[in-house]
Amino acid sequence: MQIRDILSQLEAIAPLRYAETWDNVGLLVGDPHQKVAGALLCIDYTPAVAREAREFGCDLVIAYHPPIFEALKRVTAPSPIFEAIRDGISIYAPHTALDVAPGGTNDVLADVLGLVQREPLQRAERRPSQHKLVTFVPEEHTEAVAAALFAAGAGRIGEYTEASFRSQGTGTFLGGPGTNPAVGEAGRREAVPEVRLEVVVPVARALAVVTALRAAHPYEEPAFDLVTLAPEPATVGLGRIGKLAAPTPLGTLLARIKEGLGITSLLVSTPEGAGDEVLITRAAACAGACGKLFEQAIAQGAGLYLTGEMRHHDALKAAQAGMTVVCALHSNSERATLQRVKARLGEALPGLPVRLSARDRDPFTVR
Secondary structure: OEHHHHHHHHHHHOOHHHOOOOOOOEEEEOOOOOEOOOEEEEOOOOHHHHHHHHHOOOOEEEEOOOOOOOOOOOOOOOOHHHHHHHHOOEEEEOHHHHHHOOOOHHHHHHHHHOEEEEEOOEEOOOOOOEEEEEEEEEHHHHHHHHHHHHHOOOOOEOOEOOOOEEEEEEEEEEOOOOOOOOOOOOOOEEEEEEEEEEEEEEHHHHHHHHHHHHHHOOOOOOOEEEEEOOOOOOOOEEOEEEEEEEEEEHHHHHHHHHHHHOOOOOEEEOOOOOOOOOEEEEEEEEOOOOHHHHHHHHHOOOOEEEEOOOOHHHHHHHHHOOOEEEEOOOHHHOOHHHHHHHHHHHHHOOOOOEEEOOOOOOOOOOO
C-alpha cells in the first residue's frame, strides 16, 4: 500500500477544501508513492510521538495539528521534521478540515453531549466563484457575441453549457467627437434595438470572457456589467450547536463529558448561583482554541458551551450572559476524534495497521 492510497481515504474523511484559509493541512512531509507499513494517529507530533512511530514501525504519522505551520527557512538536525525526512516517515495533518467535516472532531463533541438537530455553530465562509456578465448587443450580432462568450468559458451551470438569458430592449447612445460608432453617426443620439444578454462567468475566466466580449462585439465601446455573485450558504462550518434529547442537569452533563473524552477533570465557569442541578436544554461545542465563538453560542441560545480553552475575560462575559463554559484543555477536546478516524481507516483499508499513540497527551494537567 502506498501513501497515495491512504490520502484518498483521508480526503474522504476530512476533505481538505473544508480547512480554514490560514491552516496548513494535507501531506506535509513525504512521497505519495512511498510504501507504508503502518500508521500512527496523534494530536501533536512531539519527539516522544516520533520515537513511538519508529519503535512500532509506523512510517506514516497522521498528526491532527500540523507540525509545519509557518514557512521554514531551513530544516536541520536536531528536529522532528528533519529526522522524519531522514528516516522516511511521512506526516499528514487534517486539522480544521476534520473539525468542519461531518462526523469529524466537532461532531464527536456533539455526540458526547448528546446533541440532536445539530448544525454548525459558525458556517463556513464560501468564496465567490462566479460573476454574472450582462451586455447589450444589436439583435443581428447576438448569436456571434454569445458564441464568443461561450467559447471563452461563460455560460456553464453545473452540467449545462451555453446557458444564457436574453431580453429585448432599446439602447441609446451619443457618440462624442472622434468616435466611430458602428451604428449611426457621431454627434447624433441613436436608439438601437438591442438584446440584453446575461451569462454566468467563472471568476477564473473573467479576463478571458471580457476579452472575448470586446473582440466579438460590434460596438467600439461595448457596455457591460460584471457583477460578483454571492455564493450559496454553506452547509458545513466550525463547531456544533443543537438541542439535548431531554433537559439534562449540568452535573450529569459534566460527568458525560468526562467519560466521553476519557478525562477526569474539567475547567467549568458557571453563571452566578448556577449549580449542578441547573437544567441544560441547548448546548454548543467547538474543539481546541474556540473560545472566540462563545458569543455566537450565546446568540444562538446555548446554555452550555464545550471547548478546549477560553480567555479569562471571555469566560466572565459568558457567565454574565447566563451561559456555562466547560473547557477540557486544548487537545483533550480533540483527542477523542482519533478513535473515530482509526475506525474509519480500518473499514476502508483493512490491510493497514493503524495505531493510536500512547504517548500523545495534552501538555497541561489539572491537579
